[in-house]
Amino acid sequence: MADSKYREVSGRIYFGPFCLSPSERLLTRDGQPVDIGGRSFDLLLVLTEQPGQVLSKRELVKRVWTDVVVEDGSLRFHMAGLRKLLGDGEHGARYIATQVGVGYAFVAPFERIATTGGATQPSPADLVDSGPQHLSGTSNLPPRLTHLIGRERDVQLLIDRVVNTPLFTIVGPAGVGKTSVAVEIGHELLAEFRDQVAFVDFAMLENPAVVQSMIAGAMGISVQSEDPLAVILGHIRDRRFLLILDNCEHVIAPTAEIVERIIDESPNVRVLATSREPMRVRREHVHRLDALRYPEDPADISLDRLLAYSAVQLFCERASAADSALNVDEESARLIADMCKRLDGMALPIELAAVRVATHGIIATARQLGERFSLAWTGRRTARPRQQTLQATLDWSYDLLPEAEQVILERLSLFVGPFAIDAALEIAADAEIGSDEVAVALDNLTSKSLIAASRARGAGTYRLLEMTRAYARAKLRARGQEYFDAAAQCHASFFLNELEVATEQDEDVLQDARPLRQQLGNIRSALDWSFSRDGDSKIAVRLAAASAPVFLNLSHLVECRTWCARALSELDDTQRGTAIELELQGALGISLMFTRGNSPAAGGALTRALEVATELDDRWSQLCMLGRLHIFHERIGEYEVAASYAQRAVGIAKRIGESEALGVAYSLSGISHHLAGDQTRARHDLELSLENSPPSERGRTIRYGFDHRNRSAIALARTMWLSGYAVQADVIARQTVHEATELDHPVTQCIALIWSLAVHLWVGDLDAAEQALQAFTECAEVNALGPYIAAAGGLRGELAIQRGDANAALSALEESLSRLRAARYELLTTTFSLALTRGLMLGDRYPEARDLIDATIVRCVANGERYAMTELLRVKAEIVRRVDNDFAASEAILTEAVHVARQQGAKAWELRAVLDLADLQQMSGRRDQARELVEVVYADFPVTDHNPDIERARRLLTTLAS
Missing domain, CATH: 1.10.10.10 (Winged helix-like DNA-binding domain superfamily/Winged helix DNA-binding domain)
Incomplete structure (x- = not known):
C-alpha cells in the first residue's frame, strides 16, 4: 500500500511497550519487531491518526481496503487479529475500544516523537527514566468548518475569556452547534498555546473508567502506571495547555472530578468543555449557546432582511452546497425562515432540512416539515452516527436519563x-x-x-x-393509547380549569394578548384531543366555551367558529340554556358574521344567545348580544330592527346603572339615528356614549365582539362631517383609526378604516382615502374577514370614480355589490350604488344610471336607511336635467333634497344640493335668488374649512356677485 493514501504521519508513535514507525512500516515491542500483516498495520495506523475518536466501520474499510470491496466480516477478522497481537485486554491493557454498531477508537495513551535526521528514537524504557515527557506540538483538533455562521460573538467572547479562565463549559441542547464552536476556538487559540491543544471527543465512549486514558491519549502522553491522571498532571502541571473536552454529558461525573483536579493543580492549563449540562465544579464558568437567530414573523420582511438572520444564512448555505442550482427568492426565503422557526434555530436540524431541499425542493420540504416533524431525515454520511439523524441525537440524550x-x-x-x-x-x-x-x-x-x-x-x-x-x-x-389519553386528559383539564377560573376571577383576564398567544398552542392541543375519538366530550364542550373568548381576542375567528359549532353539536341536555351555551352561541354568531357573512345561521346563533341571556337574567350578556344583533341587522339592511335592539339596549343599560353599559347602549342608539338620517340626535347620543365609555381595552372589546367606543367615535366623525364640521370630522377620524390600530383588534380596525375612508372621500382627501383603503384591504385579507374582503373591491372602485376613472371602476363596483349581496351585507350597498351611478354617468350611460338611482331610493325608503337620501336625490336631479332637459323637474327634486337635508341636520349634504340648485337658478337668470340661497347656507360653515364643496361655494358666490 502507498503511504500517500493516509494523512502524513511523521516520526514514531509510542504506546505501552509498542513503537509504530509509519515511514518504515514497522511495529516493535520492547524494541523487537512484531510480525504484523499489511492490513492490520494499516488499521493500526489509521486508528492512531485520530486517537480517542471513534472511526466508523465504513470509514475504516474505505481507508484500508481502497482497492477491493470487502464485507464487515473482513474488518472484524482483522480487528480481532490486531487486538490479539497487541494483547488488548491482557492485564488491564486497553488499546482499541469498540462502539457497538458504530466503529472503533484507539484509546491507549501514546507519545508521538518527531524524526530528525537519522537520530535514534528513545525506547519506552528511556521515556520512563527521562522524567516528564515533552508533549507533542501536533494538535489533534478536528478540521474547522469553512464558515461558522452566526457564532461570531460567541467565539470572540470565549476566545477573549478562555485564556484567563480555568474552566469554561459551553452548554446547550443537542444540535445547537457546541462542538463546532469549541473546534473553532481551539484553532483560533493554537498560536496562543503554542500548539499545545488537545481535543477529546467522549461522544462514543461507553465506559466511564476510560475517561482518563482517553484524555491522556489525546494529549499524546504515554501512561504506564495505574493512575493515568497522576501522569497527566505530571506532564502539564507547569505547562500552558488548552484541553478541549467534547460531549461530556454522559461521563459528566468522572470528567468533573478529573477537571477539578487539573485546574486545581495545573494553574496554566485551560479547559474548554461542551456538554448539555454544566459540570458544577469550582471555578467553572458557563456559556449557554443559544439557538441561531430567526424571524418570529417572516411575512412582511424583505429578502435582504431575511437573509441577515443567521439561521436562514445557515440553511441557505447548506442547501446551496447540496444543490448549486438552488435559487432563493423572497417567497422561498420566507418558507426557509418559517422552517428555521419551527426548528427553533437549531443548527443540526436546520442542516438536515437544508440537505432535504436538494432532493425535494423548498416547498415540498416545508410542507413535509409542517405535516409531521421528521426525526428520521439524514444528513452527512461523514457526520458522527448520533448526528446523522435527529432520532439518533435525541436517543443519545434520552438514554442517559x-x-x-x-x-x-x-x-x-x-x-x-x-x-x-x-x-x-x-x-x-x-x-x-x-x-x-x-x-x-x-x-x-x-x-x-x-x-x-x-x-x-x-x-x-x-x-x-x-x-x-x-x-x-x-x-x-x-x-400505549390508554397511558397517553390519561396524560392528555390531565393536560386538557388543567387548561380548562385555568381558563374558567381566570374568567370568573378577573373580567379583564383577556386584556393582554401576549400570554394568550403563548398558550394558544396548548389550547388547540387540548381541544384536538378532547374532541378526538379517544377524548372527553364533556371537557371538549366546556373547553370550547372557555376558549372562545381567547380565539375572539386574538381574532382567530375561523377557529372560533369551528370549535363553537362542533361543541354545540355535542351539547347535552344538561348544558342547554346554561352559560356554556350562551358563550358558544354568541361566539359562533359573531365569528360567522365577520367571516362568512350575515347568514341566517349567524343571526340564529345570536338570537338564541340573547334568549339564553334573558332566561338567565344576565344583563351584561344581554347587552353584549344586543350589540351583536344590532350590527348584524344593520349589515343585512334591517335598520328599523337594528334600531329596536338599540332602544332595548338603552333600557337594559339603565337597569344595570353603570357608565360602561350606558356607553355601549348609546353607541347603538347613536349609530341607528345616524343611519336613519337624524344627525342631530345621532351626535347627541354618540357624544353621550363617548362620555360614558371607559378607555378602549382589549378585555372590553372582546367581550362585545368589537370596541363600541371606537365605533362611536368613527360614527361621530361621519356625523360631524354631515353636520358641517369637516375639519373636526377629519381629526376625529384619524385619531379613531390610530386608536383602533393600537388596540390591535382586526374587526374594530376594519370598522374604523371603512368609515374613516368615507370621511376622507367626503372631505376630498383622496391620498388619505388611498392609505386607509390599503390598510383596510390588508387587515381584511390577513384575518380572512370575508365580507370585508368583498367590500375592498367596491371601495377601490368608489375611489377610482372620485378620481374620474370610470373604466376599471364599474366592473369592480358591480362585482363587489354582487358579492356583498350574496353575503347579505347591505350596509355598503347604498354607498356603492351611488358610486356606480356616478360611474355610469361618466360613461354617458344615463338610462342605466337612472334605473339604478331610482331603485336605490326605493330601497332606502323601504328599509329606513335615509342618511344618504339628500345625495341620492341630488344625483337623480342631475340625471333628469341631462337626460330629459327638464330644468323644472330637476329643480323640484333638488328643492326636496334641500328640505330633507335640513330635516336631518345634514348641512354638508344641504350645501351640495343648494349649490346644484343655485346653478339651475343662475342658468335661468335668477342670479340674486341663487346668491341669496348660497349665502344663507355658506354662512353656517366655519370660515377655516377647506374642502371641495366650500371652495365651490366660494367660487360660485364670486361669480354671482360680479
Whole structure:
C-alpha cells in the first residue's frame, strides 16, 4: 500500500511497550519487531491518526481496503487479529475500544516523537527514566468548518475569556452547534498555546473508567502506571495547555472530578468543555449557546432582511452546497425562515432540512416539515452516527436519563409552547411520581438542556424545543393509547380549569394578548384531543366555551367558529340554556358574521344567545348580544330592527346603572339615528356614549365582539362631517383609526378604516382615502374577514370614480355589490350604488344610471336607511336635467333634497344640493335668488374649512356677485 493514501504521519508513535514507525512500516515491542500483516498495520495506523475518536466501520474499510470491496466480516477478522497481537485486554491493557454498531477508537495513551535526521528514537524504557515527557506540538483538533455562521460573538467572547479562565463549559441542547464552536476556538487559540491543544471527543465512549486514558491519549502522553491522571498532571502541571473536552454529558461525573483536579493543580492549563449540562465544579464558568437567530414573523420582511438572520444564512448555505442550482427568492426565503422557526434555530436540524431541499425542493420540504416533524431525515454520511439523524441525537440524550426523568419528559411533551412550574407539577405528577420529584426532575432536565428555561426577568416559564417535544411525545404514545389519553386528559383539564377560573376571577383576564398567544398552542392541543375519538366530550364542550373568548381576542375567528359549532353539536341536555351555551352561541354568531357573512345561521346563533341571556337574567350578556344583533341587522339592511335592539339596549343599560353599559347602549342608539338620517340626535347620543365609555381595552372589546367606543367615535366623525364640521370630522377620524390600530383588534380596525375612508372621500382627501383603503384591504385579507374582503373591491372602485376613472371602476363596483349581496351585507350597498351611478354617468350611460338611482331610493325608503337620501336625490336631479332637459323637474327634486337635508341636520349634504340648485337658478337668470340661497347656507360653515364643496361655494358666490 502507498503511504500517500493516509494523512502524513511523521516520526514514531509510542504506546505501552509498542513503537509504530509509519515511514518504515514497522511495529516493535520492547524494541523487537512484531510480525504484523499489511492490513492490520494499516488499521493500526489509521486508528492512531485520530486517537480517542471513534472511526466508523465504513470509514475504516474505505481507508484500508481502497482497492477491493470487502464485507464487515473482513474488518472484524482483522480487528480481532490486531487486538490479539497487541494483547488488548491482557492485564488491564486497553488499546482499541469498540462502539457497538458504530466503529472503533484507539484509546491507549501514546507519545508521538518527531524524526530528525537519522537520530535514534528513545525506547519506552528511556521515556520512563527521562522524567516528564515533552508533549507533542501536533494538535489533534478536528478540521474547522469553512464558515461558522452566526457564532461570531460567541467565539470572540470565549476566545477573549478562555485564556484567563480555568474552566469554561459551553452548554446547550443537542444540535445547537457546541462542538463546532469549541473546534473553532481551539484553532483560533493554537498560536496562543503554542500548539499545545488537545481535543477529546467522549461522544462514543461507553465506559466511564476510560475517561482518563482517553484524555491522556489525546494529549499524546504515554501512561504506564495505574493512575493515568497522576501522569497527566505530571506532564502539564507547569505547562500552558488548552484541553478541549467534547460531549461530556454522559461521563459528566468522572470528567468533573478529573477537571477539578487539573485546574486545581495545573494553574496554566485551560479547559474548554461542551456538554448539555454544566459540570458544577469550582471555578467553572458557563456559556449557554443559544439557538441561531430567526424571524418570529417572516411575512412582511424583505429578502435582504431575511437573509441577515443567521439561521436562514445557515440553511441557505447548506442547501446551496447540496444543490448549486438552488435559487432563493423572497417567497422561498420566507418558507426557509418559517422552517428555521419551527426548528427553533437549531443548527443540526436546520442542516438536515437544508440537505432535504436538494432532493425535494423548498416547498415540498416545508410542507413535509409542517405535516409531521421528521426525526428520521439524514444528513452527512461523514457526520458522527448520533448526528446523522435527529432520532439518533435525541436517543443519545434520552438514554442517559433515569427512568423517572424519561417519564416526566414524555408527559411534559404535551405542552405546546411555554409552561409554568405549576402546570408541570399538575400534569407530570401522579400517584407514583410526586410533585417534589417532578420539581427536581424539571431542574435536572433544564440543566441537561432538554428543557429550556426562559431567561426573561419574571417569566418563570419553560419550554421544550420542537424536535425534543416531537421525540418525547412519540415516546409517550409508544407506552400505549390508554397511558397517553390519561396524560392528555390531565393536560386538557388543567387548561380548562385555568381558563374558567381566570374568567370568573378577573373580567379583564383577556386584556393582554401576549400570554394568550403563548398558550394558544396548548389550547388547540387540548381541544384536538378532547374532541378526538379517544377524548372527553364533556371537557371538549366546556373547553370550547372557555376558549372562545381567547380565539375572539386574538381574532382567530375561523377557529372560533369551528370549535363553537362542533361543541354545540355535542351539547347535552344538561348544558342547554346554561352559560356554556350562551358563550358558544354568541361566539359562533359573531365569528360567522365577520367571516362568512350575515347568514341566517349567524343571526340564529345570536338570537338564541340573547334568549339564553334573558332566561338567565344576565344583563351584561344581554347587552353584549344586543350589540351583536344590532350590527348584524344593520349589515343585512334591517335598520328599523337594528334600531329596536338599540332602544332595548338603552333600557337594559339603565337597569344595570353603570357608565360602561350606558356607553355601549348609546353607541347603538347613536349609530341607528345616524343611519336613519337624524344627525342631530345621532351626535347627541354618540357624544353621550363617548362620555360614558371607559378607555378602549382589549378585555372590553372582546367581550362585545368589537370596541363600541371606537365605533362611536368613527360614527361621530361621519356625523360631524354631515353636520358641517369637516375639519373636526377629519381629526376625529384619524385619531379613531390610530386608536383602533393600537388596540390591535382586526374587526374594530376594519370598522374604523371603512368609515374613516368615507370621511376622507367626503372631505376630498383622496391620498388619505388611498392609505386607509390599503390598510383596510390588508387587515381584511390577513384575518380572512370575508365580507370585508368583498367590500375592498367596491371601495377601490368608489375611489377610482372620485378620481374620474370610470373604466376599471364599474366592473369592480358591480362585482363587489354582487358579492356583498350574496353575503347579505347591505350596509355598503347604498354607498356603492351611488358610486356606480356616478360611474355610469361618466360613461354617458344615463338610462342605466337612472334605473339604478331610482331603485336605490326605493330601497332606502323601504328599509329606513335615509342618511344618504339628500345625495341620492341630488344625483337623480342631475340625471333628469341631462337626460330629459327638464330644468323644472330637476329643480323640484333638488328643492326636496334641500328640505330633507335640513330635516336631518345634514348641512354638508344641504350645501351640495343648494349649490346644484343655485346653478339651475343662475342658468335661468335668477342670479340674486341663487346668491341669496348660497349665502344663507355658506354662512353656517366655519370660515377655516377647506374642502371641495366650500371652495365651490366660494367660487360660485364670486361669480354671482360680479
